[in-house]
Amino acid sequence: MVTSPARGRWAALLLAGLTPVVAELTLGNPPLRQAWLLLLWTPIYGAGTVLIRELVRRTGRGWYAVLLLGAAYGIVEEGLALQALTSPTLYGVAGWAPRILGLNSAYTELNIPYHAVFSVALPILLVDLVVPALRHRPYLGRTGLVVAGVVFVLGALLLRWTTAFVDPGYQAPPAALAAFALAIAVLALLALRFVPRPPVPPAAASRAVPAPPVVACLAGVVAFGYLALLFPFGGARHPAFTHGGWVVVPMVAAALLAVAAGMLLRRWTAHGGWRDRHSLALAGGALVAHTAFGVIANGDTTADRVSLAALGVVMIVLLALLARRTR
Structure with missing residues (x-):
């Protein structure tokens, strides 16, 4: 074409x-x-x-x-x-x-x-x-x-x-x-x-691929968890409110979380059951969680947090429209 x-x-x-x-x-x-x-x-x-x-x-x-x-x-x-x-x-x-x-x-x-x-x-x-x-x-x-x-x-x-x-x-x-x-x-x-x-994935669907809502939830947990483990927020000066040498704990936990998510995603996408709606769920879950984290951690003022939350709502609406088109 x-x-x-x-x-x-x-x-x-x-x-x-x-x-x-x-x-x-x-x-x-x-x-x-x-x-x-x-x-x-x-x-x-x-x-x-x-x-x-x-x-x-x-x-x-x-x-x-x-x-x-x-x-x-x-x-x-x-x-x-x-x-x-x-x-x-x-x-x-x-x-x-x-x-x-x-x-x-x-x-x-x-x-x-x-x-x-x-x-x-x-x-x-x-x-x-x-x-x-x-x-x-x-x-x-x-x-x-x-x-x-x-x-x-x-x-x-x-x-x-x-x-x-x-x-x-x-x-x-x-x-x-x-x-x-x-x-x-x-x-x-x-x-x-x-x-x-x-490689070209097999055409046959596989039960190893979870439903898109499950993919979205897991992507959100991983995105939010990775950011929360490494980015100091809520008055903390070190990741995950640690002190001194204990900072290595959230750093190792974040690395393990990323590796586990990568292995799981590799397993899911290797099967023919992975579709566009799964890809959109993956992106949407990660984006919504990362904006939610921004509301908690990045807002300097109440107005900043409210405006970011409003932007998050607009983003969810756009993702929903794209989901309808993807179906």
């Missing part, structure tokens, strides 16, 4: 615009009263996710490659642009947990998987459900791919420039920057060269 270039560009623009909304706005970071900040973040977020999707589709890879490249994106944003992975002052994250090899350990554990899932995988999944005819195809031609890459680099430079105003004078050590660049290269190589292409 021949794909209309205009339709592909529209899908790419939808993905670029949706990404910072999912990753930042629906978590309450920033609050709705500062939504204009998305204009500064859309170049790196939007172009980054579009670029990842284009590379994955052009090489015939699947969701493992998306997640690996999403982790690489997280290192670009947090390690090279914001330099929050190593900064001893930015956001106060150096005090969350012991610094390991110069890294803000808990912040790194929280944000690299967060970007892989919420900044990359879920926006791609949602747009694939909105535009199912293009889900296995690139959205852009070669020129569009180059443009996305250029905008992504410029967006990273813009983010680095704006960070100088909130973390003045800090520059990550050259050794750390080199290590981040190496990690990005290794993740990209693994994703685009060594990760096997996704």
Whole structure:
């Protein structure tokens, strides 16, 4: 089937615009009263996710490659642009947990998987459900791919420039920057060269796949649990209200939770019973839980919490409309 270039560009623009909304706005970071900040973040977020999707589709890879490249994106944003992975002052994250090899350990554990899932995988999944005819195809031609890459680099430079105003004078050590660049290269190589292409699942349905409401609930528990274990909130200065060396407990628990969820999801999606409605339930459950966590943890004022909750209601309505279309 021949794909209309205009339709592909529209899908790419939808993905670029949706990404910072999912990753930042629906978590309450920033609050709705500062939504204009998305204009500064859309170049790196939007172009980054579009670029990842284009590379994955052009090489015939699947969701493992998306997640690996999403982790690489997280290192670009947090390690090279914001330099929050190593900064001893930015956001106060150096005090969350012991610094390991110069890294803000808990912040790194929280944000690299967060970007892989919420900044990359879920926006791609949602747009694939909105535009199912293009889900296995690139959205852009070669020129569009180059443009996305250029905008992504410029967006990273813009983010680095704006960070100088909130973390003045800090520059990550050259050794750390080199290590981040190496990690990005290794993740990209693994994703685009060594990760096997996704197998075709069997056509027969399997009882091993739970109903979509169960998938949504479990996705919500995992998303909320992972954030709550690692992000200090409610006056806490360390993850999960721990103190001292006890911070390792929620950090290990979060890692085990993520691994268990990944293994379970791999088992479910390997069967022919996994359908679009399961994918939407997975995305919806994670998004609703992550917005609920934002209402609890990210609202500076009552107005911020109420506006984020209202945004969550709008999001639920849109997910419900997409669910009707998916059926």
